Amino acid sequence: MTAELFQHQFPNGLVLLAEPMPDVQSAAFSFLIPAGAAFEPADRPGAAAMVGEWIIRGAGDRDSRSLLSVLDELGVAHSEGAQTVHTSVSAAALGKNLLPALGIFADVVRRPTLDEQEVEPIRALCLQSLRSLEDDPGSKALTELRRRHFADPWGRSAIGTVEGVTAATPDDLRAHFRRAYRPDGAILGVAGAFDWKAVKDEVARLFGDWEPGAPTEIVERPSGPSRSHIEQETQQTQIALAFPTVPVSHPDYYRARAAAAILGGYTSARLFTEVREKRGLCYSVFASYEAFRDRAAVVCYAGTAPDRAQQTLDVTLEEIRRLVSGGVNQEELDMMRAGLKSALIMQQESSMSRSGSLASDWYHLGRVRPLDEVAAALDALTPEEVGDFASGFDLDAMTILTLGPEPLQLG
Known part of the structure; x- marks a missing residue:
């Protein structure tokens, strides 16, 4: 039997998709924002990953600690991170806590604090991830394979490079956030136990006035060697x-x-x-x-x-x-x-x-x-x-x- 599917596109371009799951008590959402490595400056590989970590370290009127604490109080399991094309934000909780979680993450993707004091810890974390790749030669081989097989920027790894992560300044990261975090091209998928009208109305309230931006121009460069x-x-x-x-x-x-x-x-x-x-x-x-x-x-x-x-x-x-x-x-x-x-x-x-x-x-x-x-x-x-x-x-x-x-x- 085909499940019921709701969908709505807001005037600013944000697409909302929702599928009820009658047999579950949880609800989850997955937010894809066109802010991945393909859209970062070519001379700052790793900027998307750094911003993806930065946005969760305080948003709206909450600092990093209080933001994570309120999510824990709601029982929200969540993950955030950059991939090649998108930065994804996903969360799951009991159905009754879906709307409060959406409200918190609206602040995360629209109004992050972007405190400069967080940049150096984020840089250290990203550099540690890059160094750990040297201890995982299988993952390193696959990362380098994709870089050679797909034309740039599609072969980029979100993890970036040591040079790019080291060079990125707070201004570089803010510029990526302002340029790439926008509703046009963003997709919000919701599934589980929820009321469609309540979800649609809340998403309209939280994201309806989010201003679209100019698309980032993609310039493909040849890949290789084969x-x-x-x-x-x-x-x-x-x-x-x-x-x-x-x-x-x-x-x-x-x-x-x-x-x-x-x-x-x-x-x-x-x-x-x-x-x-x-x-x-x-x-x-x-x-x-x-x-x-x-x-x-x-x-x-x-x-x-x-x-x-x-x-x-x-x-x-x-x-x-x-x-x-x-x-x-x-x-x-x-x-x-x-x-x-x-x-x-x-x-x-x-x-x-x-x-x-x-x-x-x-x-x-x-x-x-x-x-x-x-x-x-x-x-x-x-x-x-x-x-x-x-x-x-x-x-x-x-x-x-x-x-x-x-x-x-x-x-």
């Missing part, structure tokens, strides 16, 4: 690669998701079976689907001992080529379908997860997909359709990056 090695003395060699696929809005989206999942999206997928189970080459190996509004990629990763790294890369590439040339069978399609349907069912049980999906769907599609529509699209897939789609993967556009003590033969 083949690279980062030398680092590590216990393992990290292998990361990406190749283009279709975005969420494309008619072949479900075929794309199926192909990526069959390649490496679950524990009996091809990469797991051939690289780990049959050959014992590594413990961690996967493939995933990653998308922006107008572009997407299949991203693959494996971490292995240096003396097994070349074979791991060779087998991974061979499995990708086998998917392109050999198609898929009914059994693996059924396993893929079961996994994605299980994820859908779990999403129905979480107000936070569902509110995020509402906002994400609107960003990618300009509409919200009913869960029944997604399930029907998965049921309709055939091995022939998925195989035909995979045969069109452009492997010549593949980006390969390795990280470890010795470079590999990348082909």
Whole structure:
């Protein structure tokens, strides 16, 4: 049964989406604001992440401590942070506390204190996150892969760079806030136990007079190189690669998701079976689907001992080529379908997860997909359709990056 969905776009451009969930007592919201790393100055990478941390350190008439205290008193679980495109603010609480939580976060995104005394602690925190990336070579490899595969600014990591975070001044950060935090392009998804009229009226009161701003001009710069090695003395060699696929809005989206999942999206997928189970080459190996509004990629990763790294890369590439040339069978399609349907069912049980999906769907599609529509699209897939789609993967556009003590033969 398709759930009821409410939607409203305010004159300033803010989109409100709301889906009641009759069987839950919680309510959650996910707020996507077009203020991510793609919109920060090119010479200040990390500014979006710093502002995302700054806005929660005091807002309205509350300082940092009193802001966090009132959220704790309401039992609000929350998270804030910058990604590549958006800065997201999300929260979940008992349904009766949804409107008070929205009021608090209206101050956070519209009227943060932006106390200069908080900048140095924020800088230290961001630099610590950057340094911790050096201790997590797998994450570092994937971060560097995205930077090389997607055109700038879409390949940017919200974490930024040491140079950018070190150079950012309070004035730089305030300028990013004034430029990027605006209602036009912002999406607010709400799910769970709530009254639609009360939510709509409160959002109108809290955000209706929020003035839209001028969109930030995006200038794309070429990515690359397509083949690279980062030398680092590590216990393992990290292998990361990406190749283009279709975005969420494309008619072949479900075929794309199926192909990526069959390649490496679950524990009996091809990469797991051939690289780990049959050959014992590594413990961690996967493939995933990653998308922006107008572009997407299949991203693959494996971490292995240096003396097994070349074979791991060779087998991974061979499995990708086998998917392109050999198609898929009914059994693996059924396993893929079961996994994605299980994820859908779990999403129905979480107000936070569902509110995020509402906002994400609107960003990618300009509409919200009913869960029944997604399930029907998965049921309709055939091995022939998925195989035909995979045969069109452009492997010549593949980006390969390795990280470890010795470079590999990348082909």
